Amino acid sequence: MSRAAERLRLLITHLDRPPAAIVSFYSRLFYEENGFLLIKNLVSEEDIDRFRREFERICRQEIKVPGLVVMRDVAIAKSEFVPDQKAVSKLQDFQEDPELFRYCSLPEILKYVECFIGPNIMAMHTMLINKPPDAGKKTSRHPMHQDLHYFPFRPADRIVCAWTAMEKVSRQNGCLVVLPGSHKGTLQEHDYPEWEGGVNKMYHGVRGYDPQHPRVHLEMEKGDTVFFHPLLIHGSGMNQTQGFRKAISCHYASGDCYYIDVKGTTQENIEKEVKEIAARKYAVGDEITLKDTWAVRGRLVQGARISM
Ligand SMILES: CC(C)CC(=O)SCCNC(=O)CCNC(=O)[C@H](O)C(C)(C)COP(=O)(O)OP(=O)(O)OC[C@H]1O[C@@H](n2cnc3c(N)ncnc32)[C@H](O)[C@@H]1OP(=O)(O)O
Ligand SMILES: Nc1ncnc2c1ncn2[C@@H]1O[C@H](COP(=O)(O)OP(=O)(O)OP(=O)(O)O)[C@@H](O)[C@H]1O
Ligand SMILES: O=C(O)CCC(=O)C(=O)O
Ligand SMILES: [Fe+2]
Ligand SMILES: [Mg+2]
Incomplete structure (x- = not known):
């Protein structure tokens, strides 16, 4: 500092x-x-308990949410499906679930988001992460990465992530690990890390980041929220407990950000994977663009949607 x-x-x-x-x-x-700011006790216990109950209903398949992606850890991806939270490692794209999406519009969150990206606020990417107890292959880790790798919009300074602990998160159950100040660098090349036990689909990591760079483990209590920059290098460790470590998050971008063409950039590899999955998910062909996949998911939560 x-x-x-x-x-x-x-x-x-x-x-x-x-x-x-x-x-x-x-x-x-x-x-x-x-490149990050941790605010203690920002989201109420009551709201978090409501998000947790909604998550459990989704896992039990009591409700079906359009567009929602339910991910399983790669270690159990090929085993028989059971409708229980033990089979779910992450929900992605919950923008059509009014109860979970409430998280993205919470005034206590938007107050901070506005300070970072201005008054026009789009919720671009939503996740509820249910990091499972590690199955013994270290696949519960999330490799060190920059979220901007996934985003075909700019400028980076008009994007911010809010990540709220839904319970105590510690080094034991795989808290976030950040490299302070790394957001001052540029977007790095990302690819799958060479991990013996396997890596989850799309969990790309930064190629060769400096292992000497100081690391900070963000241990948090239920309701604590960290805001972080999309160029900040971060990841999360193995979950060495028997509990499912839960967090809810949203990536916001300014309504006046603009889309870029990632052709010829380091983001080409993720574009290829996203397009393959999107073509299946939306049952369309190769004509779907990376921009389209984001434009259909983005939701305005404050101000005006100018160019997103
Ligand atoms: C900033 C932010 C964007 C950062 C991030 O979010 S990083 C993570 C990004 N992740 C994503 O965008 C979601 C990627 N995942 C998905 O879209 C889905 O979970 C899929 C991988 C397509 C699987 O979904 P779905 O097709 O419904 O599941 P199925 O059980 O039918 O499996 C189809 C084939 O996929 C495999 N699979 C499922 N889950 C994983 C996994 N976690 N890692 C690796 N492979 C996986 C599964 O084994 C199956 O393979 P085959 O039987 O076709 O060989
Ligand atoms: N070989 C590796 N290559 C790339 N990233 C790694 C590697 N090993 C761990 N990481 C990442 O580094 C971060 C910290 O992981 P790790 O499992 O070492 O947790 P930790 O909190 O440092 O645990 P410990 O208390 O055992 O040191 C995570 O984002 C993890 O995915
Ligand atoms: O909650 C975690 O383990 C980190 C998730 C993350 O960084 C991401 O999905 O981009
Ligand atoms: Fe991330
Ligand atoms: Mg370690």
Whole structure:
């Protein structure tokens, strides 16, 4: 951290009731320098319990949500399906589930999001991650990556992720691991890591990041929320407990972001995979573009949808 930020931090910790403006200024400075900002106790216990109940209903197949992708860990992908949360490692694209999508419109979340990306806010990508106990092959890990690798829109500074712990997350159950300041670099080349036990579909990792770069483990309590930049290198460790580690998240982009063509860039490999899956999911041919797959999922949550 810069000296300015460190002095502000000391000031805030030594004051009984630090002025809100100083806390805000420090928070913003921290985000600019580190690429993430952790806010404790932001989402209420009641809301999280509601998200959890909705997740369980989806797992029991009591409701069917259009467009929802239900992922299973690669270690059990080929075993018989049981309608239980034990078979689900992640829900993706829950924008058509009003109860889960409430998360993306929570005023306490949007208040921060607006500070980072401005008043026009699109919810572009939604996930509920149910990291399973590791089956012994370390497939519950998420390799270190930059989320921008998945996104064909820019500018990066107008994109932010909100990630809320739905229970205590620790090093034991595979909390997020971040490389502070890595968001100041550029988008790196990503590919599947060479892991003996297998890797989940689309879990690309940064090719050769600096292993000496300091790492921070974000241990969080239920309701704590981290906001992070799409260039921040992050991942999550193995879940070494018997519980399913839950988190809910949304990636927001400004309504005046623009789409880019990823042809000829490092993102070509993910485009290819996404198009293959999308062609099956929407039962269309090769004509579907990467841009289309995002434009149909994006939902306006505040302000105006200008160019997304
Ligand atoms: C910033 C953000 C974007 C970062 C990320 O989200 S990174 C993760 C991105 N992930 C995704 O976008 C979702 C990718 N996953 C999916 O779309 C789906 O789960 C699919 C992989 C297509 C599987 O779905 P579905 O076809 O309904 O499932 P099936 O049980 O019928 O399996 C079809 C074939 O896929 C295989 N499969 C299923 N789950 C996984 C897995 N986790 N890892 C690797 N392979 C998997 C499954 O074994 C089956 O293979 P075959 O029998 O065809 O050989
Ligand atoms: N060989 C590797 N290549 C790339 N990324 C890795 C590799 N091993 C671990 N990671 C990633 O590094 C991050 C931390 O994983 P790891 O399993 O080491 O957790 P940890 O919290 O450091 O655990 P521990 O407390 O045992 O050190 C995760 O994002 C994980 O996916
Ligand atoms: O919750 C996790 O383990 C991290 C997920 C993540 O970073 C992602 O899906 O992009
Ligand atoms: Fe990520
Ligand atoms: Mg380790």
